[in-house]
Amino acid sequence: MTGVIKQEMAAGVQGFAALQEVDKDEALRLLEQLILIRQFEQTAYLRFLQGEVPGTLHQYQGQEAVAVGVCSILRRDDWITSTHRPHGHALAKGMDPKVAMAEIYGRAPGCLGGRGGSMHLGDPAVGMLPSIAIVGGGITIAPGLALGLVRSGRDAVVACFFGDGAVNEGAFHEGVNMAAIMNLPVVFVCENNLYSASIPFHETTRNTNIASRGAAYGIPSERVDGMDVLAVCAAARRAVDRARGGGGPTLIECLTYRYVGHSRSDARGYRTKEEEAEWQRRDPTKTFSERLVAAGLAAQEEVDAAIQRAKDTVKAALLFAQNAPLPAPESAAAPEVVFAAPPIPVPIGQPLPDGSDDRNLSIVEALREGISQEMAADPTVVLLGEDIGVPGGWGGAFGVYLGLSEEFGRDRVIDTPISEKALVGTAIGAAITGLRTLPDLQYADFIFEAMDEVANEAAKLRAMSNGKIAVPMVLRSPVGASQRGAQHTQCPESLFMHIPGLKVLCISDAYTAKGAITAALRDPDPVLVFEHKLLYGSKRRKEAGSIDTRTFVPAEQYALPIGQARIRRKGSDVTIVATFLQLYAALELAQELAAEGIECEVIDPVWLAPFDWAGILAGVGRTRRLVIAHEAPLTGGWGAELAARASAELHGELAAPVKRVTSLDVPMPFAPGLEAAVLPSKEELRAAVLSTFSRSGL
Amino acid sequence: MAEAIVMPALGETSDELHIDEWLVAEGELVELGQPLLLVETDKAQLEVESAAEGVVLKILVPAGETVQAGTTIAYVGEQGEPIPE
Numbered sequence: 001m002t003g004v005i006k007q008e009m010a011a012g013v014q015g016f017a018a019l020q021e022v023d024k025d026e027a028l029r030l031l032e033q034l035i036l037i038r039q040f041e042q043t044a045y046l047r048f049l050q051g052e053v054p055g056t057l058h059q060y061q062g063q064e065a066v067a068v069g070v071c072s073i074l075r076r077d078d079w080i081t082s083t084h085r086p087h088g089h090a091l092a093k094g095m096d097p098k099v100a101m102a103e104i105y106g107r108a109p110g111c112l113g114g115r116g117g118s119m120h121l122g123d124p125a126v127g128m129l130p131s132i133a134i135v136g137g138g139i140t141i142a143p144g145l146a147l148g149l150v151r152s153g154r155d156a157v158v159a160c161f162f163g164d165g166a167v168n169e170g171a172f173h174e175g176v177n178m179a180a181i182m183n184l185p186v187v188f189v190c191e192n193n194l195y196s197a198s199i200p201f202h203e204t205t206r207n208t209n210i211a212s213r214g215a216a217y218g219i220p221s222e223r224v225d226g227m228d229v230l231a232v233c234a235a236a237r238r239a240v241d242r243a244r245g246g247g248g249p250t251l252i253e254c255l256t257y258r259y260v261g262h263s264r265s266d267a268r269g270y271r272t273k274e275e276e277a278e279w280q281r282r283d284p285t286k287t288f289s290e291r292l293v294a295a296g297l298a299a300q301e302e303v304d305a306a307i308q309r310a311k312d313t314v315k316a317a318l319l320f321a322q323n324a325p326l327p328a329p330e331s332a333a334a335p336e337v338v339f340a341a342p343p344i345p346v347p348i349g350q351p352l353p354d355g356s357d358d359r360n361l362s363i364v365e366a367l368r369e370g371i372s373q374e375m376a377a378d379p380t381v382v383l384l385g386e387d388i389g390v391p392g393g394w395g396g397a398f399g400v401y402l403g404l405s406e407e408f409g410r411d412r413v414i415d416t417p418i419s420e421k422a423l424v425g426t427a428i429g430a431a432i433t434g435l436r437t438l439p440d441l442q443y444a445d446f447i448f449e450a451m452d453e454v455a456n457e458a459a460k461l462r463a464m465s466n467g468k469i470a471v472p473m474v475l476r477s478p479v480g481a482s483q484r485g486a487q488h489t490q491c492p493e494s495l496f497m498h499i500p501g502l503k504v505l506c507i508s509d510a511y512t513a514k515g516a517i518t519a520a521l522r523d524p525d526p527v528l529v530f531e532h533k534l535l536y537g538s539k540r541r542k543e544a545g546s547i548d549t550r551t552f553v554p555a556e557q558y559a560l561p562i563g564q565a566r567i568r569r570k571g572s573d574v575t576i577v578a579t580f581l582q583l584y585a586a587l588e589l590a591q592e593l594a595a596e597g598i599e600c601e602v603i604d605p606v607w608l609a610p611f612d613w614a615g616i617l618a619g620v621g622r623t624r625r626l627v628i629a630h631e632a633p634l635t636g637g638w639g640a641e642l643a644a645r646a647s648a649e650l651h652g653e654l655a656a657p658v659k660r661v662t663s664l665d666v667p668m669p670f671a672p673g674l675e676a677a678v679l680p681s682k683e684e685l686r687a688a689v690l691s692t693f694s695r696s697g698l
Numbered sequence: 699m700a701e702a703i704v705m706p707a708l709g710e711t712s713d714e715l716h717i718d719e720w721l722v723a724e725g726e727l728v729e730l731g732q733p734l735l736l737v738e739t740d741k742a743q744l745e746v747e748s749a750a751e752g753v754v755l756k757i758l759v760p761a762g763e764t765v766q767a768g769t770t771i772a773y774v775g776e777q778g779e780p781i782p783e
Contacts, residue, residue, distance in 0.1 A: 039730075042730065042731050043730065046730065046731060046747060046748070046749035047749060049706035049707075049708075049746075049749065050703070050704055050706065050749045051704060051706075051707075051768060267710070311730075
């Protein structure tokens with residue numbers, strides 16, 4: 001043990017909490033839980049060595065008093081988030097050891113049907129999110145779970161477990177600050193086991209007193225002896241009472257020790273036998289059982305009986321897991337596990353409807369109307385973002401939300417700190433516990449700040465939970481070059497069709513804006529919505545190079561089918577599939593080429609995921625010529641995927657090679673002349689279309 | 699049924715393990731996690747803990763021999779239980 005930690009423990013830990021605070025039954029129950037976890041872990045470890053358990057294990061021996069102490073204060077309807085080391089948390093929160101062990105064995109009756117495994121134990125029925133194995137990942141989700149619970153009128157709280165390593169993640173800063181500023185019922189429980197994997201914690205930070213960091217966020221915090229279950233219970237009771245009573249979050253640092261390696265391959269060569277022995281002397285199971293007897297609270301026989309009960313429970317759990325059936329391989333890609341609303345075939349959309357001129361709206365107006373009508377219809381819809389609701393403010397970076405906070409209140413149009421990870425994480429958590437959340441990022445480039453939340457959490461939590469939870473979140477952000485250089489410009493939409501579990505919507509017209517945002521808000525799955533700055537038609541912000549996209553939008557609410565592409569112009573000679581500005585370039589070009597005797601069919605895919613492969617490829621099959629145009633760079637753009645599918649499915653039927661017209665593969669430069677040189681042009685599009693009619697195809 | 703105890707893969711670079719000593723004799727009771735035998739890997743001498751509890755019914759590989767990880771080295775079960783051939 002390092003001198004630093006010794007010194008801090010002497011100052012910060014009060015020693016064993018008073019035994020008189022618990023009665024015999026509660027004490028024996030705590031003991032049984034401690035032993036249950038220890039025995040479960042030892043059994044899993046030994047069976048792993050026998051070659052029965054796939055993958056690896058991150059185990060909890062030594063830290064049992066933290067999970068047991070905190071969860072003993074929680075109700076079943078309270079939630080916890082956990083980490084890659086979740087076995088103890090799951091058992092303490094009330095998961096049946098049988099289904100926990102079966103999950104570790106990768107068996108069908110496991111709590112996640114074998115989809116999660118050791119690192120993802122969880123079950124909403126016991127109030128446990130599938131554990132998040134990205135260090136710090138749960139810290140941005142926990143405030144959202146709490147927000148959802150509060151808004152649904154429950155007095156439930158969230159306990160968020162994480163290790164010392166996580167406090168050096170940005171997620172810790174953003175998540176704790178978010179919970180603090182929103183005064184949410186979250187108990188942040190840091191299990192400081194002194195090592196971030198193999199690195200001694202004191203080598204990773206100048207301030208090793210994690211509890212002291214509570215002051216940075218203006219929340220109460222304390223450090224407790226994590227080897228003493230009663231000390232943990234007492235601290236957890238103070239924090240849970242505070243949270244349940246509306247007093248907001250607390251940070252608890254539990255000093256503890258993991259007896260085993262970080263994972264099964266870790267031989268612990270970085271710490272000494274003496275240090276390990278020193279902590280083992282303070283073993284939470286041994287010291288607690290001895291004290292119970294010494295204090296006369298329970299007889300030795302009663303203690304022995306509790307220990308035996310725990311061992312018998314684990315024995316039965318092991319037998320259950322060993323004999324449980326394996327999941328059926330044919331269920332691996334079951335659509336309802338990946339999505340709460342799996343994609344269904346929809347007929348391709350026809351050219352935009354006409355209507356009365358006074359209903360010609362811009363995309364901004366159509367989005368606002370769609371969102372506003374859905375907020376009026378569904379009180380669970382909540383907007384989160386930066387600069388979206390403050391009185392006298394912007395109504396979002398491009399004014400989409402102007403007036404909404406006045407109409408629906410700042411409780412539903414929630415301004416957040418500039419914390420994209422926590423903004424999206426909070427939206428995910430709240431979506432899981434009952435809200436329909438609409439987080440807004442000011443520029444699509446900022447999604448990379450929240451990539452863990454989008455790609456690892458929103459996209460995967462449903463599948464990781466074996467279809468037990470849904471994440472009805474709609475994340476909006478604007479794309480496109482508009483003379484702002486490389487970091488307020490990108491069109492990253494293609495990246496997200498590559499991540500299973502996400503739906504991806506690209507809005508290029510006002511009719512689609514209202515109908516598709518309404519559909520997205522009603523959809524139970526995470527939807528990423530991309531809109532182009534130069535197509536918005538925002539009155540508040542006129543951008544150079546903007547295109548007028550005003551078009552007829554019905555006044556009543558309507559929802560367009562998820563996954564529906566739209567034919568914007570019919571033609572028989574060549575198909576152009578395009579989004580955003582390139583869609584308008586294609587429509588102009590089609591007009592021009594019609595005069596030259598070439599009839600272009602112009603299709604807006606609208607949804608990159610689910611993509612209307614059948615509808616679009618059927619159209620290409622008729623024209624036998626395909627040109628794809630998008631502002632995103634060439635390499636790995638959605639056009640590459642469409643070109644590959646077209647060549648696979650229409651090989652031999654195409655009259656010419658597939659052509660793509662895109663931005664160059666370079667970070668977007670600022671100067672207008674440079675920017676224009678990188679962006680695709682209508683001239684390039686014309687050349688590409690004409691090339692499909694030349695004999696050489698060049 | 700009697701449970702097969704296999705030699706765990708404890709070596710860092712080699713799958714061969716040398717049995718130095720059995721700490722429990724045939725006929726004796728063993729608890730889950732109780733040290734069962736001492737082995738030498740390519741790096742160190744280690745205890746192998748029992749992955750089952752009951753009576754050590756049969757030791758298949760005596761001390762002094764070297765085996766591959768995954769080899770069945772003993773059976774543990776209830777007194778009198780038959781062991782597979």
